[in-house]
Amino acid sequence: MTRCTWLKPCLWAAIVALLVCNLPAVAQSAAPAPAAQAAPAPPAVDAPLAVSGPSSDDLTAGDPSGTKTGTVNDITRSDPSKGLTLTDVVNQIGQNRIGINFTWTLVCGFLVMFMQAGFAIVETGLCRAKSANHTMMMNFMVYGFGLFAYWVCGFAIQMGSAAGTSMLGGAAPLNSEYAIHLFGHDWGLFGMKGFFLSGSTYDVGVMVLFLFQMVFMDTALTIVTGAVAERWKYIAFCVSSLVLGGITYPLFAHWAWGGGWLAKLGTNFGLGAGYADFAGSGVVHSVGAVTALAGALIIGPRIGKYNRDGSSNAIPGHDMVIVLTGCFILAFGWFGFNPGSTLGASGALRISTVAVDTMLAGCTGSFGAVLFMWIKYGKPDASMSGNGLLAGLVAITAPSGYVNSVAACIIGLIAGFLVCVSVEFIDRVLKIDDPVGAISVHGAGGLWGVISVGLFADGTNTVKGLFYGDPGQLVAQLIGVATLLGFVFPFTYGVNWLIDVFIGQRVSAADELEGLDIPEMGALCYPEFVLKLDTTHAGTTQATEIKSGLRVAQETA
Amino acid sequence: MKLAGILLAVFGWLIPVIGLTMTSSTGARMSLCVLGIGVALFAILKLLNQAHQKEAVWRR
Numbered sequence: 001m002t003r004c005t006w007l008k009p010c011l012w013a014a015i016v017a018l019l020v021c022n023l024p025a026v027a028q029s030a031a032p033a034p035a036a037q038a039a040p041a042p043p044a045v046d047a048p049l050a051v052s053g054p055s056s057d058d059l060t061a062g063d064p065s066g067t068k069t070g071t072v073n074d075i076t077r078s079d080p081s082k083g084l085t086l087t088d089v090v091n092q093i094g095q096n097r098i099g100i101n102f103t104w105t106l107v108c109g110f111l112v113m114f115m116q117a118g119f120a121i122v123e124t125g126l127c128r129a130k131s132a133n134h135t136m137m138m139n140f141m142v143y144g145f146g147l148f149a150y151w152v153c154g155f156a157i158q159m160g161s162a163a164g165t166s167m168l169g170g171a172a173p174l175n176s177e178y179a180i181h182l183f184g185h186d187w188g189l190f191g192m193k194g195f196f197l198s199g200s201t202y203d204v205g206v207m208v209l210f211l212f213q214m215v216f217m218d219t220a221l222t223i224v225t226g227a228v229a230e231r232w233k234y235i236a237f238c239v240s241s242l243v244l245g246g247i248t249y250p251l252f253a254h255w256a257w258g259g260g261w262l263a264k265l266g267t268n269f270g271l272g273a274g275y276a277d278f279a280g281s282g283v284v285h286s287v288g289a290v291t292a293l294a295g296a297l298i299i300g301p302r303i304g305k306y307n308r309d310g311s312s313n314a315i316p317g318h319d320m321v322i323v324l325t326g327c328f329i330l331a332f333g334w335f336g337f338n339p340g341s342t343l344g345a346s347g348a349l350r351i352s353t354v355a356v357d358t359m360l361a362g363c364t365g366s367f368g369a370v371l372f373m374w375i376k377y378g379k380p381d382a383s384m385s386g387n388g389l390l391a392g393l394v395a396i397t398a399p400s401g402y403v404n405s406v407a408a409c410i411i412g413l414i415a416g417f418l419v420c421v422s423v424e425f426i427d428r429v430l431k432i433d434d435p436v437g438a439i440s441v442h443g444a445g446g447l448w449g450v451i452s453v454g455l456f457a458d459g460t461n462t463v464k465g466l467f468y469g470d471p472g473q474l475v476a477q478l479i480g481v482a483t484l485l486g487f488v489f490p491f492t493y494g495v496n497w498l499i500d501v502f503i504g505q506r507v508s509a510a511d512e513l514e515g516l517d518i519p520e521m522g523a524l525c526y527p528e529f530v531l532k533l534d535t536t537h538a539g540t541t542q543a544t545e546i547k548s549g550l551r552v553a554q555e556t557a
Numbered sequence: 558m559k560l561a562g563i564l565l566a567v568f569g570w571l572i573p574v575i576g577l578t579m580t581s582s583t584g585a586r587m588s589l590c591v592l593g594i595g596v597a598l599f600a601i602l603k604l605l606n607q608a609h610q611k612e613a614v615w616r617r
Contacts, residue, residue: 494563
């Protein structure tokens with residue numbers, strides 16, 4: 001047999017083998033595809049779920065490890081006869097989220113309320129003992145006056161159109177605003193829903209918002225009492241506080257936080273995210289400071305503060321212990337002020353960053369003030385150290401939600417230096433008497449905080465500043481500063497000028513020299529202590545002349 | 558003088574606000590802001606304060 005003769009049978013055998021081997025694959029490919037499995041039907045949302053929790057016998061035996069507490073048994077059934085449904089489970093998730101946010105916001109609001117005690121003892125400690133009762137009473141009653149005015153109309157003006165706060169369930173009833181249409185844009189001016197928290201604003205979400213915003217408003221009010229302490233008539237304080245809490249503060253707060261025109265600078269004019277003020281360096285502290293400045297200008301300095309040549313006399317406070325204790329109380333309360341401004345903890349885990357930024361800025365603020373005083377005067381001054389801490393906290397209030405920890409340190413340090421420079425400038429150059437440094441701490445610190453958002457915001461929380469590529473944000477912040485100086489100050493100055501015309505803001509010289517506790521309050525704060533006489537030359541001289549003038553006026557009357 | 562100080566402060570606010578509608582340049586808007594803030598500060602700290610200092614209690 002030749003090679004060709006055995007090759008043909010081999011080829012045929014190979015072909016047959018291939019065919020036999022591929023028959024199953026051919027058979028498989030040729031076989032009709034089985035019917036596609038139908039997708040499982042979605043569970044009926046109202047059908048009872050086949051789940052069960054611990055039995056009643058299990059629960060009766062006790063639960064030391066916690067594994068039998070907080071189970072499917074604790075989910076609210078909308079229809080107990082039907083049992084647990086998917087709708088019930090999903091609703092419970094929503095309730096839990098909002099419940100967490102309510103609890104967080106309310107507890108933070110309680111912390112901010114406690115700051116009133118801090119402000120009270122800081123201011124009282126920095127004033128003289130003869131007016132301590134009066135100073136404490138202003139800080140005590142500012143809570144009530146502010147709360148009442150805010151309940152009547154302030155909350156409505158500020159938050160009347162704030163619907164959409166998803167962290168608190170939406171606050172849908174807050175849906176009315178007065179706006180004007182100019183140059184092709186709407187300029188929201190004030191809200192119109194929520195007066196007396198009545199009607200549809202009798203709502204659990206609205207109540208949380210009211211409490212939280214109210215304590216912020218009260219912080220602004222209490223700032224004023226420090227700058228005009230020891231010579232402000234109590235009745236004038238009452239009226240001024242009612243107006244500030246009911247109208248002035250809510251107006252600017254609406255523009256910034258209530259959906260007003262400042263907040264819309266981003267959408268209307270392309271300026272970053274619009275005016276951004278996370279927790280209120282501008283809204284709270286700067287509004288309080290410009291009102292304090294207006295009051296200090298109208299009322300004038302304490303007798304004895306300045307000599308005839310314009311030089312300034314130091315009038316030390318009477319208790320540094322309560323001043324620095326008060327600063328700690330404020331620093332503690334600030335953990336509610338800044339982190340609480342997320343309005344929730346569920347879906348807002350940035351609260352940790354905000355809290356740490358707040359701590360760091362307060363710390364470096366005190367460093368800045370201590371360094372400044374130590375270098376300039378050779379000793380670290382206690383009251384300025386406290387003011388430095390507060391200035392750092394004030395300055396970080398606006399940017400706390402938008403910056404990293406390095407920026408927070410820088411912002412606080414600059415605020416610490418700034419407050420020392422500002423105190424001396426206001427006292428010695430402007431000759432404005434501010435017993436507690438409120439205008440410097442809350443004004444200089446507050447305006448620096450507003451501006452620092454436009455510089456340091458890093459974009460990790462929607463806002464980006466100049467150093468991270470958005471100069472428009474800085475413009476928005478500067479417009480906020482201009483509004484504080486050019487609208488809020490004139491407005492509040494006008495209000496207080498009218499109060500001065502109709503009621504009178506300043507106590508008589510005789511009352512001031514005696515100390516306001518007896519003339520205004522009817523009782524001394526420290527009845528068992530012998531109070532020191534005012535021995536400054538200027539004070540004694542001015543007191544003698546004023547008393548002589550009074551005596552002459554009475555004789556000729 | 559006090560009224561002049563108040564009115565000038567308000568004018569300092571209006572400079573950047575009205576400027577928003579007149580230009581879309583970020584640089585121009587920023588310059589107007591700085592100008593407006595400067596005008597407002599001058600009005601408050603110089604004009605208004607000076608008017609109050611003239612009748613201050615320590616001058617009597």
